[in-house]
Amino acid sequence: MKKIISFFFVAALSIQAYATERAIKLTFIETSDVHGSFFPYDFTNRKPRPGSMARVSSYVKQLRKQHGGNIVLLDNGDILQGQPTSYFYNYVATNERNIAADVINYLGYDAETIGNHDIEPGHAVYDKWIKEVKCPVIACNVINKKTGKPYTHPYAVVKRNGVKIVVLGMLTPAIPNWLTENIWEGLQFEDMVTSARKWIKIIREKEQPDVVIGLFHSGREGGIKTKEYEEDASIVVAKQVPGFDVVMFGHDHTRYNQTLRNTAGKEVLCINPANNAMTVAQADISLTYKNGKLTDKQVKGTLVDVTDIEVDEDYMAHFKPQMAKVNNYVDRIIGNFQNSIYTRDSYFGSCVFTDFILNLQLQITKADIAFNAPLQFDASIKAGPVRVADMFNLYRFENQLYVMRLTGEEIRKHLEMSYDLWVNTMKSPDDHLLLLANTRDDAQRLGFKNFTFNFDSAAGIDYIVDVTKPDGHKVKILRMSNGQPFDEHKWYTVAINSYRGNGGGELLTKGAGIPKDSLAGRIIYRSPRDQRYYLMQEIEKMGTVAPKANNNWRFVPEKWTEPAAKRDSLLLFGHKRNPKEEK
Structure with a gap:
């Protein structure tokens, strides 16, 4: 009898413990800046590629x-631009459901934010995509000017096994610095810290999330x-706005995994x-819950390579x-190049690749x-069919493609800043020509201190860049390339x-x-369509093309810059700039 009583006593205690204590583990997965990488195939270079949402799908399964x-699955935007796949469904197959919506829906995402490159295609594209995505599209700081409220859902509520989760979305407010207003007409973009403080308060009071x-x-x-x-304010928000357990971010294409402490002394992954x-x-x-109350929360972050x-x-x-439709679109031959062109040459002087685009812009x-x-x-782009x-x-x-009115002085100063971002101030022949940094793991810098997409060079003028001069004094414009004098006080049209x-x-x-x-x-012309479309039209008109460098600018003194260029090329690319030199 004592054994029976003892058994029931222990059982009762076990039942009570089970009723009062509960442990749950949740896993949150974020993709960000997918940029059309939906398939393990590079439609631009027509070859297999690592990663892709096809592998993410396997991991999530x-x-x-x-x-x-x-499992809670989240995407952080910049999904509508990148591979030809995205372009095809944004601008060509416009009557079909956007493939970026199909991918999100197939994988069963729980929430989606908006990236700056999702705004870039314009209202017709992103408004359609937002309607086609089945999960909530969230961005609390993208405001509809007419209503004063968020243009999409500000946040998503997700429930898992009795746990209430709130996912608050935000977009970098720098959109007006990159995109003309007609693309984001009717919208305004709030400061992230200000918006986060407002919405965290609302979420606490209304949702009371776990x-x-x-x-x-x-x-x-x-x-x-x-x-x-x-x-770029993700870390600032994490530190200055208490209330977040995890901040999942993107935009800068750089892996990061750190636990920080906010102003309230709480840890934020x-x-x-x-x-x-x-x-x-x-x-x-x-x-961990005891008597229905959350008593403990442990958070661990991992970056999982899916390649x-x-x-x-x-x-x-x-x-x-x-995939078949996209492949058929990108495989169409539009012309023929008699020689290969390489972007890597553009860092070291006037080069065929950049000059070909510049000349088409002028044309x-x-x-x-x-x-x-x-x-x-x-x-x-290799020689042969294009x-x-x-x-x-x-x-x-x-x-x-724009045409703007700029003075000669503004043109020179524009180039001065470009080359200051681009090249070192050499004090000896052993110095670097280029402004390099320990950024090999940064997908946007890749060994440079600054972004290469800000390294503007020019056509239509002849000039030299003296790398021994201090910043702001490197560029000397010699003449217009047609032989006419260049005047810093004159107005010019600039593509x-x-x-x-x-x-x-x-x-x-x-x-x-x-x-x-x-x-x-200052803008006197805006092209109705994207610049690539017009470049493609020009190539189709020309048929067979033999691109050549303009040789309208160079780095000086050449006794220093030419050896330095060879050294820096080996550091960046592991080989000489022009593959022909290796033979």
């Missing part, structure tokens, strides 16, 4: 099999800073998977028709001068992309000294 419904996740399309730190906002679906950010949160994971064959079969617009920068670190796919190497982004024309990179504002609110008044 594996987690769901192991942990059931305790877990709060920040999903921010904004980088870690740096970027554009004004009196109104910071471009900050994690960024970088770009192109090569890595996912994983936050594992263990929760070696097998692709999801069911996913690939599902999207086979869309299309009839402007006096053109500016352009290398948009990819080390891309090439296909639509090659146009995505020739010009990476969907920028419009330029819309990113730069709207103030991107600050070369026109901080460099040339033009007030930001005066830029729009």
Whole structure:
């Protein structure tokens, strides 16, 4: 009898303990800056590629099999631009559902934010995409001017196994610095810290969540800073706005996984998977409840490399028709190049790749001068048939083509800032020519101190860049390339992309000294479609093309710069600049 009583006593205690204490583990997976990397195939270079959402799908399936419904899947924007896949569904197959929505829906995402490159295609594209995505699209600081309320959902509420989760979305407010207003007409972008404070208070009072996740399309730190906002403010928000358990961010294409302490003394995991679906950010949160009250919360962050994971064959079969359509589009031959061109040459002087674009800009617009920068670190177009796919190497982004009115002095100052970002001030022949830094792991800098897409050179003028001179005094414009004199007091027409024309990179504002609110008044032409479209048209008209460098500018003194260029080329690329030199 005593044994029976003892048994029931122990059982009762066990039942009571079970009733009063509960442990739950949740796993949050973030993708960010996917940039059209939906498949393990590079439609631009027509070859297999690592990563992709096909491998992310396999990983998520594996987690769901192991942990059931305790997986929360989040995407952090910049999904509508990158590969030709995105371009095709944004601008060509406009009557079909956007493939970026299909991918999000297939994988069963729980929430999606907006990236700056999702705004870039314009209202017609992103408004349609937002409607097609089945999960909440969230961005609390993107405000509808008419209503004064968020343009999309400010946050998403997700419930898992009795746990209430709130995911607050935000977008970098620097959009007006990159994109012309007609693209984001009717919207305004609030400072992230201000918006986060407001919405965290609302979330606490209205939702009373167990877990709060920040999903921010904004980088870690740096970027554009004004009196109104910071471009890259994810860490600032994590530290200054108490209430977040995890801040999952992106935009700057740089992996990051650190636990920081906010102003309230609480720990916040900050994690960024970088770009192109090569890595996912994983936050594992263990929760303990006693008598229904949350008593303990443990958070661990992991960056998971998915490049070696097998692709999801069911996913690939599902999207086979869309892949076939895109492949058919990009495989069309539009011309023929008699020689190969390489972006890597553009860092060391007047080069075929950059000059070909500059000359086409002048040909299309009839402007006096053109500016352009290398948009990819080390891309090439090989001699032979040129296909639509090659146009995505020739010009990476969907920028419009502008013509602006600038004075000769503004043109020189614009170039001064460009070369100050680009080249070192050499004090001896043993110094670096280029302004390098320990940024090999930074997908946007790749060994440079600054972004290469801000390294503008020019056509239409002849000039030298004296790298022994201090910043602001390196560029000397000799003449117009047609032999006419160059006058710093004269007005010129300048062909330029819309990113730069709207103030991107600050070369026109901080460099040339033009007030930001005066830029729009300087624009005398805006192309209706993206610049790549017009470059492609010109190549089709020409048929067979033999691109050549203009040789209208050079670094001096050449006794220093030429050996330094060879040394820096080996550091950056591990080989000589022109593959022909290796033979």
